[in-house]
Amino acid sequence: MIDLTTIGANARRSAHELGLLSTKSKNALLLHMADAIEHNTDAILAANEQDLAAAKLQPINQTVLDRLTLTTARILEMANGMREVVQLPDPIGRVDQMWRNADDLLIGQQRVPLGVIGIIYEARPNVTTDAASLCFKSGNAVILRGGKEAFHSNQALVTILQQALTDNGASPDAIQFITDTNHETAAEMMRLNAYIDVLIPRGGAGLIKRVKETATVPVIETGTGNNHVYVDQAAQIPMALSIVGNAKTQRPSVCNAIETILVHESVAADFLPQLAEAFADQVELRADEKARVFLPQAKAATEEDWETEFLDYILAVKVVASLDEAITHINRYNTKHSEAIVTDDYFASQRFLKEVDAAAVYVNASTRFTDGFMFGFGAEIGISTQKLHARGPMGLEALTSTKYVIYGEGQIRP
Amino acid sequence: MIDLTTIGANARRSAHELGLLSTKSKNALLLHMADAIEHNTDAILAANEQDLAAAKLQPINQTVLDRLTLTTARILEMANGMREVVQLPDPIGRVDQMWRNADDLLIGQQRVPLGVIGIIYEARPNVTTDAASLCFKSGNAVILRGGKEAFHSNQALVTILQQALTDNGASPDAIQFITDTNHETAAEMMRLNAYIDVLIPRGGAGLIKRVKETATVPVIETGTGNNHVYVDQAAQIPMALSIVGNAKTQRPSVCNAIETILVHESVAADFLPQLAEAFADQVELRADEKARVFLPQAKAATEEDWETEFLDYILAVKVVASLDEAITHINRYNTKHSEAIVTDDYFASQRFLKEVDAAAVYVNASTRFTDGFMFGFGAEIGISTQKLHARGPMGLEALTSTKYVIYGEGQIRP
Incomplete structure (x- = not known):
C-alpha cells in the first residue's frame, strides 16, 4: 500500500x-x-x-x-x-x-x-x-x-x-x-x-x-451532461435542424452533446419529419406518443430515456404544448450542464435564459460550445456542473x- | 422522524x-x-x-x-x-x-x-x-x-x-x-x-x-480561528501592545480573536514585560522557554497550546529568531483564518502577506477586523476558512x- x-x-x-x-x-x-x-x-x-x-x-x-x-x-x-x-x-x-x-x-x-x-x-x-x-x-x-x-x-x-x-x-x-x-x-x-x-x-x-x-x-x-435543445414555436426550422444536428452528432460521446429535444407542438409536423430525414440511419430516435405521430418509425421513449446521458447516436424526442412545459421538463431531468432554445421570440428567449437552471444556457446556438477553448479561456480542466x-x-x-x-x-x- | x-x-x-x-x-x-x-x-x-x-x-x-x-x-x-x-x-x-x-x-x-x-x-x-x-x-x-x-x-x-x-x-x-x-x-x-x-x-x-x-x-x-500576531523586530512596541491587546481581549470568544503571539527575540525583552503588565491578571500567558525568561510568572506552553483555539483569556507566547520561523510556525498551526504582523519593515510586511496562508493577512492591524460588517459587506453569513x-x-x-x-x-x- x-x-x-x-x-x-x-x-x-x-x-x-x-x-x-x-x-x-x-x-x-x-x-x-x-x-x-x-x-x-x-x-x-x-x-x-x-x-x-x-x-x-x-x-x-x-x-x-x-x-x-x-x-x-x-x-x-x-x-x-x-x-x-x-x-x-x-x-x-x-x-x-x-x-x-x-x-x-x-x-x-x-x-x-x-x-x-x-x-x-x-x-x-x-x-x-x-x-x-x-x-x-x-x-x-x-x-x-x-x-x-x-x-x-x-x-x-x-x-x-x-x-x-x-x-x-x-x-x-x-x-x-x-x-x-x-x-x-x-x-x-x-x-x-x-x-x-x-x-x-x-x-x-x-x-x-x-x-x-x-x-x-x-x-x-464535473462533466455529466443530460442536455436538451428546445425547438420553440417561433423557431426557424433550418436553424433548428442545424443546431440539433450539430449538438447531437458532431461528437456524441462528450458531455456537451444533447440527449433529448423538446419540440413545440405547433412546429412538430414541419420539423420532425425533416429531422428524421436528416438523421436517416445515423441517429436512433426515441419519441413520446405525440412525436411518434410524425415519426412513425421511432421507438417509444420511456421514462428512463428522459434521464439518460446516452453519449451515443440516440436522441429522445418529446413534443410539448408550451415553453412552460419545456422548461419544467428540462429543470426536472437535466444535469445542469448546457441547454438551448431555438426561437425568434424575444420574450421566449429571455424566459428560457432566466428560468432554466444550468451552467450554460443558449439562445440560437449549439450546446457544443460549452468548452473552455470555445469560451476563450485558452484551456480547460473540466466542466463544473x-x-x-x-x-x-x-x-x-x-x-x-x-x-x-x-x-x-x-x-x-x- | x-x-x-x-x-x-x-x-x-x-x-x-x-x-x-x-x-x-x-x-x-x-x-x-x-x-x-x-x-x-x-x-x-x-x-x-x-x-x-x-x-x-x-x-x-x-x-x-x-x-x-x-x-x-x-x-x-x-x-x-x-x-x-x-x-x-x-x-x-x-x-x-x-x-x-x-x-x-x-x-x-x-x-x-x-x-x-x-x-x-x-x-x-x-x-x-x-x-x-x-x-x-x-x-x-x-x-x-x-x-x-x-x-x-x-x-x-x-x-x-x-x-x-x-x-x-x-x-x-x-x-x-x-x-x-x-x-x-x-x-x-x-x-x-x-x-x-x-x-x-x-x-x-x-x-x-x-x-x-x-x-x-x-x-x-466556517469559523475556527487559531490566529496569531507576529511582533517583528521592526515593530513599534506601543502599536504591538495595542494590536495584541485588541486582538486577544476585545472579545476573546470569537473566531477572529488571536490565540498565540510570536515575538522576535530582539524585541522580546522590551515587549513581553510590558505585555504582561498590560494584561495583569486578565489574561493567562503560556510561554515557551525563551519567552519565560521575560515572563517568569507564565506557565510553560505545551505543544497542545500551539494547536488550541482557546476562545478565552489565555494567550500562548513564543519567541522566534526570525520572520521565517514565525511564518513556518503560523503555516503549521493556523486554521487559515486571520494572521497579522506588526512591523515597520517594508520587506517583512510583503513577505508576510505573500507567504502566510490564511483567509485574511494583516499588516499593522488587529485580526478582529475579519468580519463582513467591518469589511464593508453590510452583513455576514459566516467566515469561510x-x-x-x-x-x-x-x-x-x-x-x-x-x-x-x-x-x-x-x-x-x-
Missing part, C-alpha cells in the same frame, strides 16, 4: 514553494517539461504499448481504446498543449478588487493558488499533461490518480515531467502520481483532508458518483482561491 | 419561485418579515423562556446562556438586522463579465442563486433571522437546523417568518425549520444531495468536523453561483 501521507506532505511543501514562484519561472519550467515530453516520445510510446497490449486482452470498447492510444502526433499535441498554457495569463497575485473600509484599512482581494489539487481520472493519458500543466501554471501541486488502463502511459509521462523539474532545480513533488490503481488507495486519497484542498474527478457518471459519496475533501463535480466555486468550463482561474491582504496603520477594532 | 424529502422538495420548488422574484418584491417581503418579528416580540420572548427554563436545569456555560437569552431590545435588533439586508444591493442577475467569443457568440457570466442552502447551527437564535434574511435576499431557499438549546425560540421565529410570507402571497417553504433536533435527522440532511445545494455549518470546531465528515452535500467550512468558493467573510455574493447566458444567431461548432 502506498504511503499517501508522505505523498501529501511532499505535495503540501512543494505547493508552498510553487506558490512563491514568479510567472516567468513557472513558464520556463513548463517549457522544459513540454520539451521533455516531446524528446521522450519513444519511451512514452513504449509505455503506451504495454497499456494497449493489456487492453486488447480485455473486452474493451473501441472508443476507450482510441482514447488510450498514443501516437507521435498525439504526443506532440500534448507537448504543444503545455506550451499553450505558457501563453495564458497567470491569475496568481492579481488583486481583483481593493478598497478602503470605514476604519481606513486598505483591503485587497488577491488571487492565490488552491494549494494541492487531487485529480482522479479514467483512461485518457492526455489528461495527465493537461491537468499537470494547468495546476502548475496556477501555482498548485497536483496528485494524479489515473485509471488502470493507462497506468504505464501515465507513469511514463509523470516520470518525464518530474525529471524535467528536477533537472531544472524545481521540486518534482509538484506533480505526483499514485502508483497503484486499487480502489482503497483512491478512497484514502479522497479523505486526505490534511493534504489535499480540492478533488476534481474527470470521467463518467460512475466515477463522479463514487467520488462524491466517498470524499471528505471538497469536490468539484455544481454551483459551488466554479460553474461551467473551468480555466486557470477556477484553480485559484483568494486571500484578503490588508494594509493598516495600527488600527484596532473599536 | 421528519420527512426530509418533502421538506427538500418544497424548498426546491420554492427556490425556483424565489429565484424569479424581483429585488423589489424580495425587499418588500423582507420588510414584512422584519415587522412580523417586531410585532410578535411577546410570543418570541415566551418561546425563549421555555428554552431558558430548560437550559437552567442543565450545567450550562454562562456565555452560552447569554447567547441564548432574548430581550425586547435583542428582538428589535434582529428585526432591524433584516431591514439592513433590504438596503444591500441584490447580487442576483448582475452580469460580472460579458464578451464575444471567436465564433461571435455573446457570452455573459450572470449571478444566480445557489438554490437551496442548509444551515446547521448551535444555540444562537439570532442566526435564524440573519441566515433567513441573507438567503432570502440572495434568492435562495433555506433549511435551518438549529441546536436543541434554542429549539423553541427558533421554531417561534421561523413560524412568524413563514406566516409573514404566507400573508403576503409568497411561499412559506422558502424558509423552513427542521422540527426535531436528533443527530440522525441532521446526518440525513447532510446527505440530501437531491435537494440541498450547499451546507453552511455555523458553530464550534466539533460541529464543523461532524458536518465535514458526514456530508455529501458540498460544505462551506476553506479555499473553495468563498474565503474569509461571506456576504450576499458568497450565497450566489453563476450561469453563462449565451446569445447566438444560429452558431454551430465547426
